[in-house]
Amino acid sequence: MREKGAMAVIYRSCEAAAKIAWLNGLWLLFTLGGGIVLGWAPSTAAMFAVVRKWLRGRTDLAIFKTFFEAYKSEFIKTNGLGLILAAAGCMLFVNYHFFQSRPDLFSIMISYATLLAGVMYGLVVMYIFPLYVHFQLPFTRYFSQAVLIGLVRPLTTIAMAATGGLVAYVLIVVPGLIPFYGGSLFALVLMFHAHRCFLRLEEIKAESSPESQK
Template sequence: METKGMLSGIYRVSEKVMMIAYTNILWILFSLLGFVLIGIMPATAAMFAVMRKLIMEEEEEVPIFNLFWNKYKQEFVKANLYGYLLLLVAAVFFLDVMLFQSLDGWPFTFLSILSAGLSLVFFAVVLYFIPLYVHYDLSFFQYIKTAFLLTFIHPIQTVIMIISGAVIGFILLLLPGSIFFFSGSLYCFIVTKTALKVFAHVEEQKVVIEGESQYGEYSI
């Protein structure tokens, strides 16, 4: 029985790995379909939507291609709009860091460090922004506000997401042949899984507080 259970577990893990690899291939192909410039943003949104489905419905078979294609079409305009707004802000942070590093003097060194820190915070906000985008129906500024709050309210999960990106990047450099299969989807899977746990925790706390507030113990 133990052997059978172990084999079943290995099969499930192998199947999940294959789905993650397949999603990465779709991410690359659909990014190219939009000549990268207008394809990578909706392809990324579609990839996160697929990862969300894989995580939330582990026992069910997920129609990856249909889900990816439908999300790609559905989010094409909005994902490009939101994506390039975020990219513009990221470019400003990057230029600030480069500018301050090129100038001499301790004030500019301080400003360079400050800009780099703010860039890291912004990166963390984006990591929450995308799972929020595929999980909830909010306005752009609500996504930003919620992502910013989650970045600081759940610092451990935030650090996990950032560090896991560095670790995966290092592994991909060591195994360049795996880039085609895991360059985006593996990190997407980890970020989505971490973010969904955060969302579930926040929703659970909200239900508890709202329930208790009915009896006068809390007010929100």
């Protein structure tokens, strides 16, 4: 007999919390299994792939099977994304701190230019994995599309940054949650906003296509 009322809400909430924690455990396990450097990007992509299926109504899917299949099939390509992101992030960090400490005008200009590039980089970080699991694109287009969508959909970008910041705040206040929800909560809130954005963009594209105007 199915629970009703408040008990049903409590049961579904506990079930959802357990699934999110299990997904986070898989993310940590496969990240470590790949030696972190070669594990974090495919694990993150696999985590977003599972979350995307949840948001599309597949709440009863086999989490481990779905995660592992995505991890294995996208291992090489996602490591390419991950290595580019890591290298770009390190370059921006070093570049900014090097020029920010110098007082001449040229260095100040480079510092501001690096900050602007950092904003673009932040857009890529927020959108790249949701884009990757939702669309089939040429490899380099994931980066350009992440920046483009982040700029043309500012409300979505602000919502992603705000909810991501809220998750970070909760995890800082309650650090005991990090091993259970440190990655999966970020994936959940980022994919939630990105998925709605992608669906809306697909609707706009369909409405503006010649076929829809006949």
